[in-house]
Amino acid sequence: MYLLSSPWVIFYLESVMLFFLLANLTDDGLQACVENPDFFAEACDTVEVPGARLLSRYATLGQYDFVVLVEADSAQTMSRLSVVLGANGHVHVESMQAITAHLMSEREEQLIRGSTPKQQIDPTQAAS
Numbered sequence: 001m002y003l004l005s006s007p008w009v010i011f012y013l014e015s016v017m018l019f020f021l022l023a024n025l026t027d028d029g030l031q032a033c034v035e036n037p038d039f040f041a042e043a044c045d046t047v048e049v050p051g052a053r054l055l056s057r058y059a060t061l062g063q064y065d066f067v068v069l070v071e072a073d074s075a076q077t078m079s080r081l082s083v084v085l086g087a088n089g090h091v092h093v094e095s096m097q098a099i100t101a102h103l104m105s106e107r108e109e110q111l112i113r114g115s116t117p118k119q120q121i122d123p124t125q126a127a128s
Helices: 007-015 027-035 040-044 074-087 099-111
Strands: 015-023 052-059 066-072 091-098
Touching: 015 027, 015 074, 027 040, 040 052, 040 074, 052 074, 066 074, 074 099
Parallel strands: none
Antiparallel strands: 015 066, 015 091, 052 066
16 A cells, blocks of 8 residues: 655656546447446456556446546557547547646645746647
């Protein structure tokens, strides 16, 4: 078990991007799960996208059928993972980026003091 206040854990969590992948089964996915209850788990196990790692997955009640916690090196990698998992798992996918509460409070403090946090440049958004 990790202590979230550990400096190593905070550094690690700030050096990768975390996402929640919210998934709903398509009609084909529902049929596949009826035939094989482990279908979605197996689809998750076979998905390979360089720079992305599925940390945990949950079947849920409510608006989404599954929630998956994903670590990715970029938003583009997460986008690729969403497409691949959507196709292989027969799910409609919505992705949501997550940041640690520690990082959020640190940035709020910087804004209150008048300094801005370092901006990361997204190469897809950079002007040529």
